[in-house]
Amino acid sequence: MYINIEDFIRNNLMNYRRLTPMIISIIEGILRSNDIDFLSVTGRTKTKESIIGKQRRKEYKDFAKKFTDISGVRIITFLNSDVNSIEEIIKRTFEIDKENSLDRAGSLGTDRIGYRSVHYVCTLGEARAGIAEYSSLCDLKFEIQIRTVLQHAWAELAHDRSYKFGATLPPNLERQINLYSGLLELADKGFEEISNSIDSYAKEIAKSSPVELNDKVIDSITFVKFMTNFLTVNKIETKRKIDDESVSTCISELHEYGLNSVADLNSIISDDAIESLKQEIAPKSVIGIIRLLMLFHDIDRYFSRVNFSWGRIHKGTYDTLTRKYEDKKIQSILKDKNVEIVKPE
Known part of the structure; x- marks a missing residue:
């Protein structure tokens, strides 16, 4: 049965408007439950005018199947x-529509580095068909696009016509665009390598004994390891x-004080200071403990x-x-230092 584009929009657009925020909510939930960091999950539903305009350009014979991106989500x-x-x-x-899904990285030639991104065309799937809130939406297709921050930055430049990066340009300008987009790709890989190195270093420090840790410089990873050990061994609880x-x-304050290694930090810790930290009147934040030491x-x-940068000292610390x-x-x-002694309330 023939359905014109106006009828298609009238019958389906409201459901697509319901679908988009649902997809966003589902994706945010599964990313958080899987402990995957992300910058944003955003979505949009094409307007009536946008759908009609695309149909005029593409002249789809079966637009009900071809319109796979009326609802779109970007991660x-x-x-x-x-x-x-x-x-x-x-x-x-x-449920993935493999025929219409695309790995943009695999489709780009070696001379067109461009931006890398992954596009999936999906439906909610039969598993959700029995759920009332999804029942009328399960057959609707939507697009999910996944990019890194740098891929997104390049794509935004390429598609913003005021920058004209996506235009057909003279060969010398094309080469420049390919060169700098390639640098973004290298940076993406570089950040990945750095992240993996940090993970490896963190695992090494996690397995370090107190003696091995003593030889390390004070950085974010060694400091947390030291502090966790210190609080546990001395049975000090922080608020x-x-x-x-x-x-x-x-x-920052330890370095300014002149302590650069874990051994340096250990050298200033006295039994009297530890005993004081165990008392209720002593500071119970990590910053307070380090400052008291x-x-x-x-x-x-x-x-x-x-x-x-502080102008008050707790009476307990005093x-x-x-x-x-x-x-x-x-x-x-x-x-002399304009520091006020504050009594507990």
């Missing part, structure tokens, strides 16, 4: 390994988790070398410092 991730992982998840989650921001602050070791050195320094000395330094 932007960070590394090519993430793209590969997402591909496998997409294959398990949806806040060790996060990237606190780790970065700690490492430095202050307890040499308060003059800390305030003369470290570019600190009381801990009085176990080593005279009140008058501490008061004088804090006053």
Whole structure:
């Protein structure tokens, strides 16, 4: 039975508008449940005008089958390994139209490096047909596009007509475009290699004994390993988790203080400081613990070398410092540095 494009749109567009956010929600859920990092999952549903315009250009005889991208979702991730992982998840989650799906990387010639991306044409599949909210949508096709951040950057430049990167250009300009798009591809591979190296280093540090760790420089990975061991061995609990921001602050202050290796950090830790940290009045954040260790070791050195950004000191920390320094000395330094003593509420 013949159906014109207007009838097709009238009968189906509302369902496509329902479909797109559903796909986004499903994909975000499965990526998170599989612990896959991603920058964004976005979608769009073609407008009536866009569908009609495409039909005029393509003149599809069977547009009901040919329109596979009325609903489209784009997944932007960070590394090519993430793209590969997402591909496998997409294959398990949806029913794939292999004839219309495309690996853009395989279709580009060696002289047209362009951008690499993967396109899948899918349906929700028969498994969801029995679910009321999906029942009227299961036969609708949609497109999923997977790109890395750098692939996405190149694609946006190539398709933005104001930049004209996607135009047919003189050979010298074509060569330049291929050269720089190739550099983006190399950068993509480089980030992948760096990520793999970091993973290998992290595994090496995770297996390190305290003696082996002692020889390492202080970096984000060795610091977390050291701190985790330190808190566990000394049975010290923190109120806040060790996060990237606190780790970065700690490492910066340790380096300014003059501590560059784990051995250096171990050298300033005294039994008195550890005993103080076990008390309820002592600081319970990672930053507070590291600062107390430095202050307890040499308060003059800390305030003369470290570019600190805090203007308050907890009364518990102050009381801990009085176990080593005279009140008058501490008061004088804090006053000189405009640091206020804050009592617990």
